[in-house]
Amino acid sequence: MPEPANTALLPAGLHDVLPPDAAHEAAAVERLMAEFAGHGYERVKPPLVEFEESLLAASGAAMTQQTFRLMDPLSQKTMAVRADITPQVARIATSRLTKAPRPLRLCYAGQVLRVKGTQLRHERQFAQAGVELIGALEPEADAEVVLLAARALEVVGVRRPTVDLCVPTMVPLICRALGISDEDTATLRAALDRKDIAAVTAVGGPAAPLLERLIAASGPAERAMRALEALELPDAAEKDRRRLRAVMALLRAAQPDLTVTIDLVEYRGFEYHSGLSFTLFARGVRGELGAGGRYRTGTGGEDAGEPATGFTLFMDTVLRAVPMTPPPRRLFLPHGTPTDVAARLRGEGWVTVAGLAHADDEAAEARRLRCGHRLAGGATHAVS
C-alpha cells in the first residue's frame, strides 16, 4: 500500500505497522507460540501495566530507567508500563502458579513499551515472544531452551540462526578467586565487553593472563571449548566450565549442525543472569534476534527464589530475518454475488473482496482494488 510521508503524527520510536507487515508479524508470533506450545510451554498473558513496586522488583529492576509510570486513580499508587515481559512471567510463576508442578514451562507474547530507543533499536514499542522454564537446574534445561530458540526461529523462516553462548558468572568468579577488588572487577568487565586487551592487561593484575586467554579462546564453539579445556581455572570457576561442557554436549547430540559460538567474557546485557546465557543472531541481520539464559526468580543471591532459564525474541529484529510470505490471492466479487458463493470461494482459499455497488468495468474495478482475479459467469478469471 502507498505510504505518504505524513508520519510525523506519531512520537519518535512509535509506528503504525501497515499491510502486509502487521499480518506478517502476527503470523510469525503465532507460529513461534505454536512451536513453544508443542514443547509443553503453556501461554500466560500478564497485563500491560502493574504496580511499579511489583513490576520493577527482582529482575525487573534492570528496566527501571526504561519504564513509563502512570498514576492509578483507583489505588492512588504508581503503576508502570512493562518494558520487558520476562519479570512478569517470573512473578506469575512465583505467585499465582507457585503450586503448579516443576519444572514449570510458560510462554508469552506481547507488546512492551520503553522510554527511549537505543542505537541498535530505535523502536520504543515492539513485540516480545519467549519462554521461561522455571524450577529446573539441570544442564538439560539450558540445552532445551537454546535448542527451542533456534528451532522456533527456523520454523518462522530464519535461515541458520546463530547461538552465542556465554557464562557471565565466570569472570567474576575468577576475579574473586584471584583477589581482584570489586572495583577493578567492574573495570575489567567493561574492558572485556569491549574486548579491550590493553585495558585488561593494565587492570587485570594476577587475573590478566587468564582473562586474556579467555578473550582469545572466544569464538566458534568447538575451538573455544578446546581452548577452555586447556586452561587452568580457579576451583570456583570450575562449575561454570563443567556446565558449559555439559550443555555443549547436549546441543551437539541434539543438533550437530547448529552454529554455536562461545564468548567467555561477555557480561553486558546479562547483569541479572546467574549462569549460562545466550544471544541469538541471524547472518546478515543487524542486532540480536533474542537473548536468554539462567536467572533466579527472587532477589538477594544464589539461593533466592527458584532457578530458571528462558529466552525472549525481539520481533522487530526477528522479522528482519524472516522472508515475507506471498500475498493472499484476492478475488473480486461483483456486486450481488450470493453469500454462499462467496463463502465457498473463501473455503477454497480465496480472499474475497466484495463490490459494494455495480461496476461497468468489473476487470478495471478488480484491478483498482488490487485483486489478481475476479469472479464472472460463476468462474474465477485472472485480471491482466
Next chain:
Amino acid sequence: MPEPANTALLPAGLHDVLPPDAAHEAAAVERLMAEFAGHGYERVKPPLVEFEESLLAASGAAMTQQTFRLMDPLSQKTMAVRADITPQVARIATSRLTKAPRPLRLCYAGQVLRVKGTQLRHERQFAQAGVELIGALEPEADAEVVLLAARALEVVGVRRPTVDLCVPTMVPLICRALGISDEDTATLRAALDRKDIAAVTAVGGPAAPLLERLIAASGPAERAMRALEALELPDAAEKDRRRLRAVMALLRAAQPDLTVTIDLVEYRGFEYHSGLSFTLFARGVRGELGAGGRYRTGTGGEDAGEPATGFTLFMDTVLRAVPMTPPPRRLFLPHGTPTDVAARLRGEGWVTVAGLAHADDEAAEARRLRCGHRLAGGATHAVS
C-alpha cells in the same frame, strides 16, 4: 492449573491470564482475524501510545475520560495510552493510507487500557478485535460489516449471536423536524435510552406520540420494521428509514436465520455515530460482545472526512460466549529421548514434555507433569 489467592499484587481491573485461558484467547483472536482477512480486510497495528492530541481527536474524543496520559521525555509532549483502537485505524486510513483505493478494508487486534472499569466491564485492560470499512456509503457496506461480525462470532464458537440494530440519528432528526429544543432533545434521548415512557410523554411535546410509538415498535426485526413502515415520519427522518429497510433486506437475503432486533430509540454508546449502528450479544452471556456502526473519519459534521463503518469485538465478553477447546494431548518423554523422536511426535500432534533428569517411576512423573500419555519402548502409553 491451581491459582492461589495471591492476586492482590495487581491493580484492580488488571489480570494475569493463566493457562489455558491465555492460549484460548489468542487462538480466538487469530481465528477472528483470519475470518476478517478472508473478507479482504488487511491487518494494521497502531502503537499502544500516541500523542494525546492525535489519539483523542475526532471519534477518539469519546474516550477522553478513560485515557491514561504519559509524558514523553523525547518530545516533551503528552502522550496517551489508547483506550480504543477504532480512532487509530481511522487515523491510519486518513493519513498514511489516504491514497489507498476505496473502499479501504482494514482490521486490527490489540490491547486497550482504560482508567476505570464500568459496572458491566470490571476489566481495565482487554483485547479488541475489529474491522473498519472506509470510504463506502452504500447500504451494502452496512450489511457487510454486520454479517461479518455475526459470521466471525460464529466461527469462533459463539452460538447464534444476536444483532441489535439501531439508528441513533433518527430521534434527533425527528425532534428537530418537530421543533423540539436541543435541551429537551437531550432530556428525551436519556429518557429513551431508559425506555422511560412517562418522561418521554412529559417532555416530548409534539414529538411524544411518535417517540412513544418508536419505543413500542422496537423489538424483533420483522415486527419492528412493520411498525416503522406504518409510522408517519417527518421527511428528514425518511432517509434513516430507507437505510434501515435496505440493510434489513440485504441481511435477510444473505442470512435469513440471523437473529436481528431493532431498537429505534437507543442512543447511549453511539454518540459519535452518524448512521446505522449495532450491538452484538449472545444468548446467556452478560454484556455486549461487540458494537459498531457508521461514523465519519473527520470532525465537524455530516461531510467531515470520509464515510466509514465497522465494529469492535470485546474479547473479554466474547470469550465468555466461546466454549473452551479441549486441552492439548501432553506426552511425557523420558530423559534422553532423542530430538528427532520428539520432533516426529510433535509432528503427529503431540505436545511433548521432556523429562530433564532420570525418573524412577516414569508413569508417576508423567502424571505429576499433567501428561495423559508417556513414551516408553518407542510407543505412547496412556497414563492411568
